Amino acid sequence: MPPRLRASLPCLTAAALFAFALSPAAVAAEPRATSDTPLALTPPMGWNNWAHYMCDIDEAKVVANADALVSSGLAAKGYDTVTVDDCWMTKSRDAQGALVVDTVKFPHGMAWLGDYLHDKGLKFGIYQDAGSLTCEKYPGSGAPQGGGADHYAEDARQFASWNVDYVKMDGCNLWVPAGQTKEQAYRGAYNAVAKALRESGRDMVLSASAPAYFQQGEWGGSDWHKVLGWVGETGQLWREGKDIKVYNPATPAASRWSSVLGNYGYNRWLGRYAGPGNWNDPDFLIAGAPGLTAAESRSQVALWAMMASPFILSSEVSELTSQGLAALGNTRMIELDQDPMGRQGAVVSSNATFEILTRPLANGDRAVAVLNRSATTRDIRVPLDEIGLSDCTADAQDLWNGSRREVSDALTGRLAGHDTAVWRLSPRGCAEAAPTGQVVGDGARCADGANTTGLGAVVMATCTGAPDQRWTLRDDASLRLAGDCLSAGDDGLVELADCAPPRDRRPGQSWTHLRGGALVERESGMCLTAPAAAATPDAPAARLRLTACGDHRVDQAWALPV
Numbered sequence: 001m002p003p004r005l006r007a008s009l010p011c012l013t014a015a016a017l018f019a020f021a022l023s024p025a026a027v028a029a030e031p032r033a034t035s036d037t038p039l040a041l042t043p044p045m046g047w048n049n050w051a052h053y054m055c056d057i058d059e060a061k062v063v064a065n066a067d068a069l070v071s072s073g074l075a076a077k078g079y080d081t082v083t084v085d086d087c088w089m090t091k092s093r094d095a096q097g098a099l100v101v102d103t104v105k106f107p108h109g110m111a112w113l114g115d116y117l118h119d120k121g122l123k124f125g126i127y128q129d130a131g132s133l134t135c136e137k138y139p140g141s142g143a144p145q146g147g148g149a150d151h152y153a154e155d156a157r158q159f160a161s162w163n164v165d166y167v168k169m170d171g172c173n174l175w176v177p178a179g180q181t182k183e184q185a186y187r188g189a190y191n192a193v194a195k196a197l198r199e200s201g202r203d204m205v206l207s208a209s210a211p212a213y214f215q216q217g218e219w220g221g222s223d224w225h226k227v228l229g230w231v232g233e234t235g236q237l238w239r240e241g242k243d244i245k246v247y248n249p250a251t252p253a254a255s256r257w258s259s260v261l262g263n264y265g266y267n268r269w270l271g272r273y274a275g276p277g278n279w280n281d282p283d284f285l286i287a288g289a290p291g292l293t294a295a296e297s298r299s300q301v302a303l304w305a306m307m308a309s310p311f312i313l314s315s316e317v318s319e320l321t322s323q324g325l326a327a328l329g330n331t332r333m334i335e336l337d338q339d340p341m342g343r344q345g346a347v348v349s350s351n352a353t354f355e356i357l358t359r360p361l362a363n364g365d366r367a368v369a370v371l372n373r374s375a376t377t378r379d380i381r382v383p384l385d386e387i388g389l390s391d392c393t394a395d396a397q398d399l400w401n402g403s404r405r406e407v408s409d410a411l412t413g414r415l416a417g418h419d420t421a422v423w424r425l426s427p428r429g430c431a432e433a434a435p436t437g438q439v440v441g442d443g444a445r446c447a448d449g450a451n452t453t454g455l456g457a458v459v460m461a462t463c464t465g466a467p468d469q470r471w472t473l474r475d476d477a478s479l480r481l482a483g484d485c486l487s488a489g490d491d492g493l494v495e496l497a498d499c500a501p502p503r504d505r506r507p508g509q510s511w512t513h514l515r516g517g518a519l520v521e522r523e524s525g526m527c528l529t530a531p532a533a534a535a536t537p538d539a540p541a542a543r544l545r546l547t548a549c550g551d552h553r554v555d556q557a558w559a560l561p562v
């Protein structure tokens with residue numbers, strides 16, 4: 001952690017760490033990492049065997065891929081952490097309780113492997129599980145089923161003795177003691193893991209899998225949101241959901257594109273949890289590997305970079321396609337992913353065809369990406385004011401080919417099916433960008449100001465990308481749509497109403513977005529609440545309202561523009 005950041009941490013109140021006003025300036029100034037270690041200030045990068053080899057792993061394969069990271073130039077570009085996933089050990093501990101390396105697979109042992117990687121300038125990562133058994137039923141670090149002593153401290157010390165730099169701590173088979181909820185048991189276990197690593201005497205990045213064991217669909221349930229709320233106190237990165245589809249040598253051509261879109265789908269709404277030392281992990285990069293086309297490979301790299309996701313390859317590095325390798329090794333894209341401000345990008349607009357994302361960057365630039373979900377080539381056009389850059393021009397660099405152009409009103413281009421365009425915009429002639437785009441809530445639906453159910457009504461609707469879903473966050477804490485302010489109205493409803501001038505701001509027009517996702521109306525302290533989905537498709541959409549704030553209610557969690 002840079003000294004400036006470390007020095008500023010003790011002065012922050014808990015409230016300041018967890019809440020931020022809608023002001024973009026306030027957001028940018030706050031270090032949002034909750035970890036107390038200086039680890040992983042940018043998203044980790046590297047390689048892991050799982051999505052290509054699963055349990056069919058050995059020393060020769062790890063070494064060959066590590067060598068290929070170096071010879072391909074990827075290691076020098078930052079892909080430096082080589083992680084051995086599940087199935088590296090024998091099925092039982094030794095008489096002293098230590099984990100035993102499977103020396104048929106790893107004849108020189110793990111200390112040797114660590115030395116080999118370190119000699120190449122790489123880092124060493126290893127897999128373990130916070131439950132009683134790993135997902136493939138090797139000995140886990142956690143308490144046995146039925147209760148008893150765990151092995152967190154001794155396993156952490158064993159890893160430290162092998163000079164491990166990164167631990168992927170999975171969450172299969174975790175014992176839930178009587179009297180605890182599953183969520184409490186995971187919290188206790190991951191806190192203990194983090195403590196054991198901290199006290200091991202060696203800095204080891206912790207990749208925690210806890211949230212993945214609570215995922216229910218794209219918007220998740222209350223427990224998932226609770227876990228996302230605390231997991232950053234334990235790990236520097238965390239898996240929130242489903243695995244990326246693994247390579248199957250029996251069906252090498254099987255498409256894995258829908259798996260990429262699925263993981264992108266759940267990760268895109270969680271940007272509020274990300275920041276230096278705290279990263280959402282939508283799982284491995286399989287770009288350039290069997291199952292993705294060149295365009296799809298580019299899209300995965302681009303979307304992961306927009307979301308400040310860990311860049312962890314899981315493929316056979318020497319067999320990557322040349323186009324996949326070019327996308328993964330694109331230094332402009334890597335720089336985007338690794339931007340030191342560490343703010344995850346957000347979705348500006350989405351519909352069945354296009355998805356537009358923006359991401360504010362440390363030097364004041366903004367990245368913009370357009371995903372073409374359709375299978376055919378399309379013309380694209382992104383007006384600058386729709387991405388928060390009103391009244392300015394921008395120098396736009398196409399991050400794929402490095403070309404630059406001056407844009408005065410809109411980014412335009414042609415985009416192949418399943419491909420993603422990415423630009424880095426340096427705005428000229430305007431103040432800081434105003435975060436603009438969708439406000440997304442329960443069911444990944446959009447807050448919509450269409451006048452369907454009454455003057456000023458705000459309802460939830462399928463996201464369309466249309467202007468009645470284009471909100472702007474202003475630094476006076478207002479949330480505006482087409483010039484009107486989201487306001488507390490009668491009968492607990494919210495509505496769009498004239499914005500009072502800032503000095504005598506009408507009560508009910510100022511909002512605070514909390515880290516857990518709640519959008520709190522400041523006057524009443526009540527939370528913006530999404531209505532239940534309509535029972536039938538043609539039932540009139542129910543309106544958004546203010547209700548008492550609950551504990552991680554999914555209908556009170558909101559993803560906002562950045």
Ligand code: GAL
Binds near residue numbers: 127134135136243
């Ligand atoms: C899963 C995890 C995978 C891999 C596997 C090993 O739970 O998501 O990435 O680690 O376990 O058994």
